[in-house]
Amino acid sequence: MDAKLIFEYDRNGDILYINKCSPYPEQESEEIEYGIVARLNPSTGEIENLEILFFSKRLSEKTLFELPVIADLRLATASL
Template sequence: METKLRFMYDRDADILHIDKCPPYAEQESEELGDEVVARLNPDTGEVENLEVLFFSTRLLRSELFELPVKADMWLAGEEHA
């Protein structure tokens, strides 16, 4: 099932949250490097949430911001093959 991504910035903790679903206790966490944490579905291993630590300072360090994940992007509500 396809899901819209939700972006939320926690200014106090300086963390960007990218969520496909609300986080839950059973998710497994994996450090992807460069202060990015993935929260994984415990049954499928699918990435359900990303946490980008020190987000504002990361943007100040470089003009390029990349995440170590693959993604297919489609407009919400459109059919695709």
């Protein structure tokens, strides 16, 4: 599924959400690294959402922040 990435930060919970679609109950959740939760499409296993816990703390402790996922980034077209 091609979709624009939407970033949302919950300041109170210190969680960064990266979404390709809105989360829904049927998604499966998997902690892919400590404090990083992937929400997966139940049919395809594709990552549709990421939740990065302790986000500001992670940024303040390191100068480099990496996610354990591979991304295929392209410009969004008008058809999306």
